[in-house]
Every structure is written in C-alpha cells, then in structure tokens.
Amino acid sequence: MQRMRIEVVHRRDVLLGAAGVAAFASLLALGGKALAQGNPPTAADFLKTIHGDAKPVEAKVNLDLPEIAENGNTVPFGVTVESPMTDKDYVKAVHVVATGNPRPEVASFGLTPLSGKASVSSRMRLGKTQDIIVVAEMSDGKFYMGKRTVKVTIGGCGG
C-alpha cells in the first residue's frame, strides 16, 4: 500500500512539473511578445506622440530626398516648410520619421522665428526601402505633413 501511495505522489509530481514547465514556457512566449511589441515604438506610435489625434494635412512640407539611396548608412535629406517665419506665424517643430527602420525616429527639430527660413538638412540611416514621413507643427497648432518613398540598395542599420 505504501509503495502505491508513493507512486501516486510521484505521478502527480510529474504532472505538476509538466504543467509548470508549460506555464513557464507560455509566460516566456508572452514576455517575449510583449517586449517585441512594447519596447521600440512603431512609426505609428511615434507619429501619435507628435500630433496626437490631429490629422496632418498633406501640404506645405517639401522633402528633398534621393529617389534611390545606394548606401542606406548616409542618406542626405532636406526638409523645407512653407512659412513666413514671423513672430506670429512660424513653424514650431519638424519631425522626421523613417517608417521602415527598426527604430523609426530620425530627428525632431524645434524652430523659432529667429530661424528665418523653415529649412533643415542632415543625413539619415535607412535600413531598407521605405516611406519617409515628415510632420510640421505650426505656431497656431496646425499640423502638415509630407511623404516620400526612398529605394535603398544597401541597408544602413548594421545588419
């Protein structure tokens, strides 16, 4: 009898153990998924932090980007926003988003009436062929945007 009992306990242990392993595995899977989703913000997340629920109008933002970038590591870009840049009417911010990069944020510029002309240029990394979105925030709170596709021959995100 005693032996039987021991066997029963054993079996339960084995069962519990198996259940535990399964539960742990599913937790791991969930954790991994949450990390993948939660950690790097998507382009949509980043855009939402910029303009909230407002819908930027596709106007006034001119993008200077190559049609084809042979080296994704340094892609020159320029952004010019139509604005008089006076104390009362100026571009407050310009946000550049690379929608197909592992981290979509490129740069956020804060302009002032002292800028004189709402135009900035720099160089960005592009991991693959993708759309570049630029959102401009005006001093009156309105949002405008521009969008361009850049074809990338060799990606520039180190892998």
Place this chain on the structure above:
Amino acid sequence: MSAKPRIKIPDSAKAGEVIEVKTLISHVMETGQRKDQDGKTIPRNIVHTFEAKFAGKTVITAKLYSGISPNPYLAFFMKVPGPGEMEFSWVDDTGVKISEKVVLKVA
C-alpha cells in the same frame, strides 16, 4: 565625441539677412541595435541633443535619434538680428557635452 566640431557660416552678413549655418561633429552614433563578436548588444551612444543660440536666444534645437547617420551633419537657417555670437552645443548618451562659439561679423 572628441574632435572639434566644424561650423560654416558666411564671413559676414547684413542685419535682417537669412543665412545658412552648417555644422558637423565627429561621433559614432552607435544605434544600440548592433551586437559585438560575443553576441552582446553594443550599448547605444548617440548625440541626442543639439542646440544653436544667437546672442543667448535659441535659433534651433534638435532631438536626434539612432536614425541619424554617424558624424551628424546639421544645416539650418538663421535670420541675422544684428551682430553677435553664435553658440552651439552637442550632448551624447555618455553625458559628454561639446560647445563651440563663433562670432558673426555683421556689416
């Protein structure tokens, strides 16, 4: 971030004129996405903040992310209010701050 930043402004300008300012600083702009030979992630180290001031007033600020290429080049415009000094600063993830001043001659 070590070498002296490069700054290009016109030799002289008139008050009210809009001039282009070009800057370049040497920096790896390590994205934090890459792994070393042992498979360990190389920590992110980028220049995350840039600011340009003229006579103490902000002309432009920039928040940079890993999407900016190594040795970040930044060009922008400024409406010259009068004579004064331009002040530039860059800050990276290791907390290093580099500042540079350039006097603008106003004719």
